[in-house]
Amino acid sequence: MSLRDTLQLLIGGITNGSIYSLVALGFHLIFRSTGAINFATGEQVVLGGVLAITCTTVFKLPLAVAFFATFLLAGLIGLAYERLSIRPVLHFSELSIVISSIAVSIILQNSIALAWGKEHIAFPPFTRGNPVKALGVAIELQSFWIIGITFGAVVLLKLFFDYTLFGKFVKATVNNRTAAKLMGINTTRVVAFTFALSGGICAMAGMVVAPITFAGGALGTMMAVKGFVSAVVGGLSSSSGVVLGGIILGILEAFIAGFISSGYRDAIALFVLLIFLIVKPTGLFSSNQNK
Amino acid sequence: MNRIQGSTKNRLHIYLVIGLLFFICLFPMLDSNRYHINMGIMVGIFSIVAIGFNLLLGNTGQISLGQAAFYGIGAYASAILAVKASFSFWIAFPCTAIFCGLIGYILGFTSVRFKGSYLAMATLSFGVIFSIILLEWTTVTGGAGGYPEMIPRPSIGAFKIDSELKYYYLVWAFLAGVFIFTRNLIKSRIGRALYAIQGNETVAGIIGINPTRYKLKVFTLSAIYAGMAGSLYAHYATYISEESFTFLFSVTLLCMVVIGGLGSVWGSVVGTAVLYLLSEMIRYMAKFSLLPQAVRNVLAEYSYLLLAYGLFVAIFIIFLPRGIVGLFREGKR
Numbered sequence: 001m002s003l004r005d006t007l008q009l010l011i012g013g014i015t016n017g018s019i020y021s022l023v024a025l026g027f028h029l030i031f032r033s034t035g036a037i038n039f040a041t042g043e044q045v046v047l048g049g050v051l052a053i054t055c056t057t058v059f060k061l062p063l064a065v066a067f068f069a070t071f072l073l074a075g076l077i078g079l080a081y082e083r084l085s086i087r088p089v090l091h092f093s094e095l096s097i098v099i100s101s102i103a104v105s106i107i108l109q110n111s112i113a114l115a116w117g118k119e120h121i122a123f124p125p126f127t128r129g130n131p132v133k134a135l136g137v138a139i140e141l142q143s144f145w146i147i148g149i150t151f152g153a154v155v156l157l158k159l160f161f162d163y164t165l166f167g168k169f170v171k172a173t174v175n176n177r178t179a180a181k182l183m184g185i186n187t188t189r190v191v192a193f194t195f196a197l198s199g200g201i202c203a204m205a206g207m208v209v210a211p212i213t214f215a216g217g218a219l220g221t222m223m224a225v226k227g228f229v230s231a232v233v234g235g236l237s238s239s240s241g242v243v244l245g246g247i248i249l250g251i252l253e254a255f256i257a258g259f260i261s262s263g264y265r266d267a268i269a270l271f272v273l274l275i276f277l278i279v280k281p282t283g284l285f286s287s288n289q290n291k
Numbered sequence: 292m293n294r295i296q297g298s299t300k301n302r303l304h305i306y307l308v309i310g311l312l313f314f315i316c317l318f319p320m321l322d323s324n325r326y327h328i329n330m331g332i333m334v335g336i337f338s339i340v341a342i343g344f345n346l347l348l349g350n351t352g353q354i355s356l357g358q359a360a361f362y363g364i365g366a367y368a369s370a371i372l373a374v375k376a377s378f379s380f381w382i383a384f385p386c387t388a389i390f391c392g393l394i395g396y397i398l399g400f401t402s403v404r405f406k407g408s409y410l411a412m413a414t415l416s417f418g419v420i421f422s423i424i425l426l427e428w429t430t431v432t433g434g435a436g437g438y439p440e441m442i443p444r445p446s447i448g449a450f451k452i453d454s455e456l457k458y459y460y461l462v463w464a465f466l467a468g469v470f471i472f473t474r475n476l477i478k479s480r481i482g483r484a485l486y487a488i489q490g491n492e493t494v495a496g497i498i499g500i501n502p503t504r505y506k507l508k509v510f511t512l513s514a515i516y517a518g519m520a521g522s523l524y525a526h527y528a529t530y531i532s533e534e535s536f537t538f539l540f541s542v543t544l545l546c547m548v549v550i551g552g553l554g555s556v557w558g559s560v561v562g563t564a565v566l567y568l569l570s571e572m573i574r575y576m577a578k579f580s581l582l583p584q585a586v587r588n589v590l591a592e593y594s595y596l597l598l599a600y601g602l603f604v605a606i607f608i609i610f611l612p613r614g615i616v617g618l619f620r621e622g623k624r
Contacts, residue, residue, distance in 0.1 A: 037408035106601030110594040
C-alpha cells in the first residue's frame with residue numbers, strides 16, 4: 001500500500017469519523033444529563049437529512065438558511081420529545097427512560113417513512129465541483145464541509161459551555177444533578193435543553209451526511225450504532241473524548257475495510273465495541289468528574 | 292405458588308386462567324381453519340422468546356435489542372444441523388439451544404457488567420451485524436434469498452408431526468415447559484435475587500448477591516429461549532429468510548412485553564397474543580372489501596401499525612408501567 005492510498009483512506013476515515021463524532025456528541029449530552037442512552041438518536045440524524053431536503057426542495061430555501069432552519073426545527077422536536085416522553089418517566093428509572101426513547105425512535109422512524117417514503121432520498125452536495133487534488137489524493141468537496149462543520153460545532157459547543165452562564169448551568173447539571181439543583185439551577189430546564197441541543201446536533205450530522213449516504217431508510221440504526229461505538233471508544237462521559245472516539249472509529253473502519261473486505265465494513269464497529277467493553281469500558285479519554 | 296386468599300377477585304383470576312387454558316387446549320380442535328391454527332403456533336413461538344426477554348427486561352432490568360439475532364441463530368443453526376448433518380429435530384433442537392446459550396454467554400460476558408443501556412446498545416449492534424452476516428455469508432445462509440433447502444418437520448419414531456394441528460400442540464407443550472420453568476424460577480431464590488438487583492444493585496451486592504453473575508445467567512437463559520423458539524420456527528416454516536430476524540422483530544418483542552406486563556410471565560404471553568392478533572386482524576381488515584379504499588390503504592401500510600406500537604409503548608410506560616396484566620393485579624407486586 002502506497003502513501004497515497006494511505007492518505008486517501010485516512011481522509012475518508014476522518015470524513016466519516018466526523019459524522020460519528022457529531023452523533024456521539026448527541027449521545028454524550030443526553031447521557032450526561034439523564035444517565036441514559038437516547039435510542040432515538042439515529043432517527044434524529046435521519047430527521048435532519050429529510051428536513052433539510054424538504055427545506056431546500058419544497059420551500060426552496062437557500063442552503064444556509066435551510067441548514068439553520070433544520071437545526072432549529074430539530075431542536076424544537078427534541079424539546080417536544082423530552083417534554084412528552086422523557087419528563088414523565090425521568091424519575092422512574094433509567095430503564096423507563098430507555099424504553100421511552102425506544103418508543104420515540106419507533107414513532108420517529110415510521111413517521112419519517114410515512115412522510116418521506118421508505119426509499120433513500122438523494123441530497124445534492126453543498127457545493128458542486130470536482131474533487132480537489134492534492135498530493136495525488138482526491139478529496140470530495142463535501143468532505144471539507146463535513147470536517148469543517150464538525151470542527152466548528154465542537155468549538156462553538158466548547159465556547160458555549162465555558163463562557164456562557166447557561167452553558168455553565170448545563171455543565172454543573174451534568175456533573176452532579178443533585179448538587180446543581182441545590183445551587184438553585186433549574187435542572188429540569190437544563191435536561192430539556194440538552195435534548196434540544198442533542199436533537200440539533202444529530203440533525204446537523206444528518207444534513208452533512210445526506211449528500212454522501214442519502215437520507216432515510218435504515219441509515220438511522222446504523223448511525224446510532226456507529227455513534228454509540230464512538231462514544232464508548234472515547235468515553236461516554238467526556239465530550240472531547242467522544243469526538244476523538246468518532247474520528248478514531250472512522251479511521252479504523254476505513255483502514256480495515258481498505259485492507260480486508262468492504263462487505264463486512266459495518267461489522268467492524270461491533271468488534272471495536274466488544275473489544276472496548278472487555279478491555280477498557282470507560283473509554284480512552286474518560287474522566288470521571290471534569291470534562 | 293401463590294396462596295389463594297379466597298377473595299372474589301382472586302377466584303375470578305383462577306376462573307379466567309382455567310378458561311384460558313381450556314381455550315388454548317381446545318381451540319384447534321373446534322376451529323379447523325388452518326390460518327387460525329397458524330396464528331396459534333406463531334403466538335406460541337413468539338411467546339417463548341417473549342418470556343425470556345421479559346425475564347431479562349422485567350425481572351432483571353436489562354434490555355436486549357438483539358433477541359432477533361438469537362432467534363435467527365436458533366433458526367439457522369437448527370436448519371443447518373437438520374439439512375447438512377441430517378440430525379433429527381430432537382437432536383438439532385437441544386444443540387441449537389446450547390449453541391445460542393453459548394453465544395449469549397459470550398456476548399453477555401462483555402456487557403452485562405455495565406448499566407442497562409450498554410447491554411442494549413451492544414445487543415443492538417449484535418443484531419445489526421447478524422443481519423449483515425446473514426446477507427453476506429451466502430455459502431452458509433443462502434443470503435437474501437433465504438435458506439435454500441427445505442427444513443424437515445419433526446417426527447417421533449413413525450409418528451410424523453406434519454400437520455398444523457400437531458405442530459400447535461408441540462409448540463404449546465414447549466411453551467408450557469418454558470412457562471412453568473420461568474415462573475418457578477421467578478418465585479425461587481434466584482427470582483428474589485433478581486428482584487433485589489433490580490431494586491438496587493449496590494444493596495444487592497452488599498447482601499451477598501453478585502449482580503453480574505445473575506444478570507449473565509438470565510441473559511444466557513433468554514438467549515437459550517430465543518434459540519429454542521428459532522428452532523421451532525425453522526422446523527415449522529420449513530423455509531427461513533433474513534427478513535424474519537431483523538431489528539424490527541427485537542423492537543416488536545419489546546412492545547409485546549411492555550404492553551403485556553413487565554416482569555410477568557403471563558404478561559409476556561398476553562402481550563404477544565394481543566399484538567400478534569392485532570397485527571393479523573389489521574392485515575385481514577385491509578382486505579375487507581366493505582371498507583372504503585382509503586381506510587384499507589392505511590390499514591395495509593405497515594408503518595402505521597408500527598407507529599401505533601410506538602405510541603402504545605410510550606403510553607404504557609408512562610401511565611401503565613405494569614402493562615395489561617397489571618390491570619388485573621391491583622395491589623399485588
